Amino acid sequence: MEGVHTYYGESHVLQGISLRVDPGEVLAILGRNGMGKTTLIRTIVGFTPPREGRVRYKDTEITRLPPFRMVELGMALVPQGRRVFASLSVRENLEVARRGAGRWSLEQVYALFPRLRERAGNRANKLSGGEQQMLAIGRALMARPKLMLLDEPSLGLSPILVKEIFGIIRRLNQEQKVTMLLVEQNANMALKAADYGYIMEGGKVVLDGPAESLMNNEDVKEFYLGGGSGERRSFKNLKSFKRRKRWL
Numbered sequence: 001m002e003g004v005h006t007y008y009g010e011s012h013v014l015q016g017i018s019l020r021v022d023p024g025e026v027l028a029i030l031g032r033n034g035m036g037k038t039t040l041i042r043t044i045v046g047f048t049p050p051r052e053g054r055v056r057y058k059d060t061e062i063t064r065l066p067p068f069r070m071v072e073l074g075m076a077l078v079p080q081g082r083r084v085f086a087s088l089s090v091r092e093n094l095e096v097a098r099r100g101a102g103r104w105s106l107e108q109v110y111a112l113f114p115r116l117r118e119r120a121g122n123r124a125n126k127l128s129g130g131e132q133q134m135l136a137i138g139r140a141l142m143a144r145p146k147l148m149l150l151d152e153p154s155l156g157l158s159p160i161l162v163k164e165i166f167g168i169i170r171r172l173n174q175e176q177k178v179t180m181l182l183v184e185q186n187a188n189m190a191l192k193a194a195d196y197g198y199i200m201e202g203g204k205v206v207l208d209g210p211a212e213s214l215m216n217n218e219d220v221k222e223f224y225l226g227g228g229s230g231e232r233r234s235f236k237n238l239k240s241f242k243r244r245k246r247w248l
């Protein structure tokens with residue numbers, strides 16, 4: 001995407017964002033609450049088209065295409081908060097998402113998530129949060145995407161489940177060659193899984209680089225990874241805290 005500005009009414013949320021995802025990579029976009037991460041994904045898939053700027057997928061300009069076209073082009077969304085179809089069974093949730101020629105079979109999804117096979121006949125709203133996240137990923141896979149957009153897949157999950165979900169993301173990337181655009185607040189896990197990262201603040205990209213260099217960046221450590229070599233700062237020192245953010 002290039003120079004993207006997205007608004008909700010008068011509210012100017014994305015303020016000139018440019019970024020790229022290379023085929024085969026895992027890209028992490030990090031940022032705290034309300035920084036515009038979901039808006040970025042909504043802008044890519046066409047739910048909230050930008051007022052300015054352009055979005056391209058391979059050679060196709062997709063800036064103002066409707067969301068359903070994205071699936072045909074090879075993208076799939078795993079939305080924040082899972083958004084599984086609550087009154088449908090697990091199997092039905094997967095079946096409704098089957099599209100296109102190269103689609104996945106139920107068996108392939110069950111092989112990846114054995115727990116979904118066990119729960120195949122259960123209504124989706126009876127699943128645990130982790131199982132719902134698996135279902136949301138499985139549903140996205142049904143159309144055999146080339147690019148998966150995942151909006152905070154770790155949200156609300158226990159550390160063990162977070163690990164499992166990130167393991168699956170990595171496996172899909174390596175074994176199935178699915179390119180991953182991952183939006184996360186969990187900077188630690190996301191950077192471990194990613195090849196490259198962007199950090200968003202106030203609707204802008206403030207820093208980007210290879211995941212490893214971001215992990216070793218002092219500011220990133222201090223503000224996102226809860227560590228860093230400087231003395232620990234409390235919220236009382238918010239002013240100095242802000243001053244330290246060299247990228248702002």
Ligand SMILES: Nc1ncnc2c1ncn2[C@@H]1O[C@H](COP(=O)(O)OP(=O)(O)OP(=O)(O)O)[C@@H](O)[C@H]1O
Binds near residue numbers: 033034036038185
């Ligand atoms: N439908 C909407 N209408 C108006 N404002 C919105 C709407 N959705 C989001 N916003 C505002 O846009 C800003 C960015 O929201 P967004 O959901 O993109 O942030 P986020 O980084 O995904 O946050 P979180 O980590 O909490 O999911 C916030 O100030 C939010 O209040």
Ligand SMILES: [Mg+2]
Binds near residue numbers: 038039
């Ligand atoms: Mg969000």
